[in-house]
Structure formats: C-alpha cells, structure tokens
Amino acid sequence: MSLLVVGSVAFDSVKTPFGEVEDALGGSATYLSTSASYFTDVSLVAVVGDDFPDKHVNFLKMRKIDVRGLERVPGKTFRWKGQYGFDLNEARTLDTQLNVFESFKPKLPEEYKDADVVFLANIDPDLQYDVLDQVRSPKLVALDTMNFWISGKRDSLIRTLGRVDLLFINDAEARQLTNEPNLVKAARAINSYGPGTVVIKQGEYGVLLFHSGGVFSAPAYPLESVFDPTGAGDTFGGGFMGYLASTLDFSEPAMRRATIMGSVMASFNVEDFSLNRIRDLDYKEIENRYREFKRLAHFDDLPA
Amino acid sequence: MSLLVVGSVAFDSVKTPFGEVEDALGGSATYLSTSASYFTDVSLVAVVGDDFPDKHVNFLKMRKIDVRGLERVPGKTFRWKGQYGFDLNEARTLDTQLNVFESFKPKLPEEYKDADVVFLANIDPDLQYDVLDQVRSPKLVALDTMNFWISGKRDSLIRTLGRVDLLFINDAEARQLTNEPNLVKAARAINSYGPGTVVIKQGEYGVLLFHSGGVFSAPAYPLESVFDPTGAGDTFGGGFMGYLASTLDFSEPAMRRATIMGSVMASFNVEDFSLNRIRDLDYKEIENRYREFKRLAHFDDLPA
Numbered sequence: 001m002s003l004l005v006v007g008s009v010a011f012d013s014v015k016t017p018f019g020e021v022e023d024a025l026g027g028s029a030t031y032l033s034t035s036a037s038y039f040t041d042v043s044l045v046a047v048v049g050d051d052f053p054d055k056h057v058n059f060l061k062m063r064k065i066d067v068r069g070l071e072r073v074p075g076k077t078f079r080w081k082g083q084y085g086f087d088l089n090e091a092r093t094l095d096t097q098l099n100v101f102e103s104f105k106p107k108l109p110e111e112y113k114d115a116d117v118v119f120l121a122n123i124d125p126d127l128q129y130d131v132l133d134q135v136r137s138p139k140l141v142a143l144d145t146m147n148f149w150i151s152g153k154r155d156s157l158i159r160t161l162g163r164v165d166l167l168f169i170n171d172a173e174a175r176q177l178t179n180e181p182n183l184v185k186a187a188r189a190i191n192s193y194g195p196g197t198v199v200i201k202q203g204e205y206g207v208l209l210f211h212s213g214g215v216f217s218a219p220a221y222p223l224e225s226v227f228d229p230t231g232a233g234d235t236f237g238g239g240f241m242g243y244l245a246s247t248l249d250f251s252e253p254a255m256r257r258a259t260i261m262g263s264v265m266a267s268f269n270v271e272d273f274s275l276n277r278i279r280d281l282d283y284k285e286i287e288n289r290y291r292e293f294k295r296l297a298h299f300d301d302l303p304a
Numbered sequence: 305m306s307l308l309v310v311g312s313v314a315f316d317s318v319k320t321p322f323g324e325v326e327d328a329l330g331g332s333a334t335y336l337s338t339s340a341s342y343f344t345d346v347s348l349v350a351v352v353g354d355d356f357p358d359k360h361v362n363f364l365k366m367r368k369i370d371v372r373g374l375e376r377v378p379g380k381t382f383r384w385k386g387q388y389g390f391d392l393n394e395a396r397t398l399d400t401q402l403n404v405f406e407s408f409k410p411k412l413p414e415e416y417k418d419a420d421v422v423f424l425a426n427i428d429p430d431l432q433y434d435v436l437d438q439v440r441s442p443k444l445v446a447l448d449t450m451n452f453w454i455s456g457k458r459d460s461l462i463r464t465l466g467r468v469d470l471l472f473i474n475d476a477e478a479r480q481l482t483n484e485p486n487l488v489k490a491a492r493a494i495n496s497y498g499p500g501t502v503v504i505k506q507g508e509y510g511v512l513l514f515h516s517g518g519v520f521s522a523p524a525y526p527l528e529s530v531f532d533p534t535g536a537g538d539t540f541g542g543g544f545m546g547y548l549a550s551t552l553d554f555s556e557p558a559m560r561r562a563t564i565m566g567s568v569m570a571s572f573n574v575e576d577f578s579l580n581r582i583r584d585l586d587y588k589e590i591e592n593r594y595r596e597f598k599r600l601a602h603f604d605d606l607p608a
Contacts, residue, residue, distance in 0.1 A: 086485040181390040184528040205509035217600050219521030224488040256603040299560040
C-alpha cells in the first residue's frame with residue numbers, strides 16, 4: 001500500500017492575473033507526492049541542487065513522504081518560470097533551467113523496489129523505462145508525459161507505454177500522440193500501445209476516464225477564485241493514484257472514485273499559489289468536497 | 305403545455321472533414337422546434353422566402369409542429385455557409401445571406417399568445433423584446449443569443465434580459481457579455497440582469513447549469529463519430545425546453561434532467577448532417593441515451 005513517485009522537484013516563478021510568486025516550491029513529483037500523501041505512503045525519487053533548502057525537505061517529511069530517494073547533488077535545482085493570462089488554461093513558459101535535472105538518472109533505493117504502485121511523472125521516457133527495470137513486480141504502473149516527449153522521443157515513449165497500465169495525458173497531447181482528433185478513437189489507439197486505462201485531462205472542463213468497463217466523465221469544480229493552475233494536473237494525478245494505492249482496488253468503480261478524488265485535490269490546489277493550499281488540508285475538507293462533486297454531477301433518472 | 309419558438313429557418317451549406325451538404329434545412333428555430341417536438345407541442349414563428357419547398361413544411365407538420373406562425377414572403381430564404389476543421393468546436397462562416405430574414409418582424413398568431421413557455425432563439429434582441437410584448441403571461445421565458453448581438457446591441461440585449469428567466473449562452477459569450485473571465489462570477493452577473501437560471505454551453509465539454517439551487521455540471525457524450533456540429537446548441541436548447549414544457553415543472557431537479565435531455569438530443573444531432581439524425585428518432589432511443597448519460601456520469605459515494 002505505497003506509491004512510488006519519480007519526477008521533478010523544482011522552483012517555480014509564476015505570474016497570474018491575481019498575483020505572483022518567485023522560486024516557490026514546485027515540480028511534478030512534489031505536487032504528486034504531496035497530493036498522494038493524504039491517502040497513502042509515498043516514496044519520492046527526484047534530484048535537487050545544493051541550493052535546495054532544508055525547510056522544503058522538512059515539509060515533505062512532515063507529509064510523511066519517504067525522501068531517501070531525493071538525491072542532492074552539486075549545482076542548482078531545476079527552475080521554471082511561467083505566466084498565465086485570464087484564460088488560466090495554458091501557461092506561457094518564460095524560462096526553463098534544467099540545471100541538475102539535466103543529468104538526472106533515477107536510482108531507486110533498495111527499499112523502494114517492492115513498490116506496489118508506481119507513478120512515472122513527466123520526464124524523459126527512456127528514464128521512465130529505466131525506473132521500470134528497477135522495480136520488482138508493481139501491481140499498477142501509471143505514466144504522465146507531455147508534448148515535448150511526444151514530438152521529440154515518440155519511439156521511446158511508445159516503448160515505455162508497452163509496460164504501463166494507466167496513462168495520464170491532456171486532450172491536445174492525446175490527439176498529438178495518436179494523430180486522431182476524436183478522443184474516443186485516440187483513447188482506443190492508446191490502449192493498443194499498452195495502457196488499458198486512459199485518463200484524459202481537460203483542464204477547467206474536467207476529466208474523461210476510458211476504462212475497459214466504459215467511459216466516465218468527471219466534472220471540474222466550478223471555482224469562483226482560481227489563483228494559480230500550476231501543478232493542477234500533477235495534484236490530480238497524485239490524488240488519483242494515492243487513492244488507488246490506499247486500497248489496491250483497481251476496479252472500474254474504484255477508478256471512478258479515484259478520478260473524483262484527483263479532481264478534489266486539484267480543485268484545492270488552484271485556490272492558491274504553489275502548494276500552499278494542499279500543504280495542510282484536513283481530511284474532512286477533502287471528504288466534504290468529494291460530496292460537493294457528487295451534488296455537482298447528480299441528476300435523477302427519468303420518472304417512470 | 306406548449307412551447308413557442310421564435311427564430312430563424314434557413315438553408316445551410318456545411319463542409320466538415322467528413323463530408324458536406326448544400327442548401328440543407330437549418331436555422332435555429334428549425335433545430336429547436338424539431339428537438340422539442342419529441343416532448344411537447346411546439347408553435348413556430350419564423351420567416352421563409354418563396355424558394356422554401358413544401359417538403360420542409362411538411363416535415364415540420366409531420367413532427368406536429370404548429371406552422372401557422374411560419375410566414376412565407378417574396379424573396380429568398382436565409383442562407384448560411386460554413387466550414388469546420390478537425391476541431392469541430394468552432395465553425396468558420398464563409399457566407400451569410402440574410403435575405404427575407406433581414407426584415408423579419410415576428411408577429412404571433414392569436415392562438416400562440418397564451419403560450420406557457422417561450423423560447424426566443426438567437427435573433428435581434430429588440431425583436432425578442434417585441435415578441436414578449438405579444439405573449440400574455442408566459443410561465444417561463446428562455447433566450448439564446450450570440451457574440452454578434454452582445455457586441456452590436458448590448459443595451460437592447462440587457463433590456464430584453466430583464467424579462468427573461470433562463471439564458472442559454474456559450475462560455476466565450478458569457479465572458480464577453482459580463483466582462484468576467486470566471487464563469488461562476490459571470491453567471492452571477494447574468495443573474496443580476498434578470499435571468500435566474502443560466503445555462504452555459506461548452507460544446508464538446510458539456511454544459512454548466514447555474515440555478516438558485518446550485519451548480520450542475522452535465523457531461524457531453526463522448527461520441528466516436530461526430531459528423532456535423534451545426535445546430536447542436538439549438539438542438540440542446542430544444543430538448544431542454546421541450547422537456548421542461550412537457551411537465552411545467554421548473555424545479556432544480558427538473559432543470560437538471562432537462563439539461564441531460566438537451567444533451568441527449570444534441571448528441572444525436574451531431575451524428576449526421578443537417579437535421580437528418582433527429583428527423584425521426586424513436587423515443588426509446590432517447591430514453592436509452594439518457595440512461596447512457598447516467599452511466600457516463602456515475603460515481604459512488606466514498607465507502608464509509
């Protein structure tokens with residue numbers, strides 16, 4: 001009942017119409033681990049530079065995240081700078097400095113190799129493949145990727161997907177990966193690459209889950225105040241996989257609940273900059289928002 | 305228990321990546337009336353030219369639509385020509401010929417003036433206002449509009465909205481009308497103009513219903529084959545309002561069911577060009593697809 005997360009830990013500088021932050025804690029693995037930590041034990045594999053302050057490591061430990069796989073090497077931590085307009089759906093990247101992340105070779109501590117559930121966050125698909133060579137017999141492997149790898153390392157990505165059960169991807173990337181504008185057909189094409197389950201993230205519009213048992217459409221929570229969408233997709237993935245890892249029930253009803261749980265976590269995350277809103281949630285808040293999703297999506301059967 | 309529909313009847317020439325049609329039956333009032341006719345009696349007010357063939361009038365009569373308000377005048381019928389790319393969400397208008405529609409002054413036959421439910425489809429907001437002067441005491445008035453009127457006749461539109469209960473609008477138009485990027489705030493601004501209920505259409509992403517009882521998020525049906533999205537919004541509105549008019553139950557649960565019923569009808573409409581798919585549906589097909597929406601959106605409560 002533990003989740004292994006491999007990805008990036010970074011400093012983000014983000015500007016939205018509602019404010020800005022500089023060198024705030026970010027990175028796919030950070031959002032994923034923090035979000036998942038509300039549901040299950042999490043082991044983190046990532047790399048940071050010698051400029052990474054102890055307070056961030058202590059925060060991760062406070063969330064009971066196992067950081068033995070968080071490598072610290074000489075140099076600077078990965079930095080990303082981006083800006084959002086009033087249409088908060090897409091970030092404009094202003095600057096990317098890979099720094100120590102450029103030579104990241106994920107190496108799993110011995111204690112991590114029996115992980116039940118593995119989340120390969122958005123990194124080079126060849127590195128994702130190498131991680132899978134290091135885990136012994138995972139029960140579920142999930143992968144996230146992005147347009148950069150789809151266009152630049154498509155063959156590597158397809159090779160890695162052959163060992164993956166569950167793909168997280170956004171709608172534009174699903175179309176790009178499969179060259180298929182229709183999402184139903186795109187999901188079926190992705191099934192043929194390996195993943196039996198495809199989770200298509202649609203930003204402010206919600207999520208489509210394609211599973212052998214059928215299609216599930218999850219709404220996004222209509223928030224009155226969205227401050228910063230950075231990390232929403234990873235926070236979603238963390239809630240989803242953390243919830244699944246907590247019970248090891250991978251049935252379709254469980255996947256649907258996991259989709260909502262991911263959406264719940266993402267809905268909190270966008271309410272503040274960086275990880276601020278999901279640093280210290282009360283589990284009751286999480287359950288209450290799950291119930292609000294239930295009300296949001298509810299409609300009656302037709303009267304007989 | 306009848307629905308009055310005022311809008312356009314037109315000939316559409318449409319090209320999509322999957323085929324094309326020329327001078328096919330179209331127009332907002334046509335889609336609305338046909339879709340609504342599966343649920344309630346419909347009275348139609350629109351104008352056509354002397355080139356409008358009897359076969360189309362006979363089709364409307366076959367659907368038991370009251371066409372006494374369908375004016376026929378010398379000249380040519382309204383024509384629209386548009387094209388869709390693989391992204392079927394937005395049409396590129398190639399040509400618009402208003403023709404007889406340019407001097408359309410809706411005049412309600414005496415028998416229409418007691419209509420319970422009124423749908424003012426997308427026409428000049430001053431004409432929509434005039435229609436409301438002609439109906440005696442409608443129980444529910446709905447209005448649809450578009451960017452053209454929002455930018456060109458905003459004051460007229462706001463004046464008309466003061467007499468409207470329910471606004472159908474897409475997300476970009478809701479933002480344009482209220483100058484508010486956040487849809488929750490946009491819906492609240494629209495409430496302040498008059499309509500207590502706001503239905504925000506999001507194309508392939510579904511629909512948001514803002515009602516005093518809360519927010520409802522309805523999914524769109526993920527179709528494997530979408531041939532022509534023309535008229536999807538009007539078909540949605542027709543199913544929604546036809547369903548409401550059939551029971552005159554305007555409670556929040558009824559509005560939620562109506563949202564799904566509209567989505568059901570729209571999901572059929574996009575499966576073929578023009579009105580072809582909704583010309584002669586079996587009511588069982590409609591009920592079955594409603595059930596499929598139920599499965600699409602279902603997720604369980606959290607285990608206790």
